[in-house]
Amino acid sequence: MSQNPPATSPVIDAASVDAAITSRMSARAFLPQPVPRATLEHLLEVAARAPSGTNTQPWKVYVLQGASRDSLVEKCCAAHDALRADPSLAEQYREEYDYYPTQWVSPYIDRRRENGWSLYGLLGITKGDKDKMHAQHQRNFRFFDAPVGLMFTLDRVMGRGSLVDYGMFLQNIMVAARGHGLHTCPQAAWNGFAKIILPHIGAGENEMLVCGMALGYADPADKVNGFITPREPVSSFTHWLE
Known part of the structure; x- marks a missing residue:
């Protein structure tokens, strides 16, 4: 186990901390280059320093690589195709908790639409092109070709x-992950297929799927990774009280 510096020690290279945060993006195309297990273990060890109420540390992680990853991709892509062919199957694939609101309002719906159509526009997917939309959405269930699925x-x-x-x-x-030259894509898209995923990963009956994540080396040549979502200025979401 790595040794952590004293909690009161100052962070000397603040610019690198800022860069790790601001360079994070949701990568949607990855290289096949494998990620060493030692690196993955290190990332999880560091991440486990996250705070939690009364130190409950409620997270449980399943790392999929190789055959386990590929088999899950195959199962969920097949389910995604079947769902498109027969929308009534949606009753079988419901998320266990509400990630999104049941009724959208501004400004959230506006940001959602901007995000979706900006991405589709970059990829040359026009409104009404259901085949291309389906294929792009299914990229989620391929972990965007990342070698590691979490x-x-x-x-x-x-x-x-x-x-x-x-x-x-x-x-x-x-x-x-950014500190090791890696990128990620957090994915709530998997949540609807929890009934497929949980048995596949060997989760207990008491466990609920929170989300998935793709992790690996982003493909710098794929234009989709040039899609960087905007952020609201601090003045739009901050109230200063004195």
């Missing part, structure tokens, strides 16, 4: 606050 679960006994803890843990993984 699945995250939570014990159902835990409260909603544990999802806040989980978010900090996930962010730690994504930021720590």
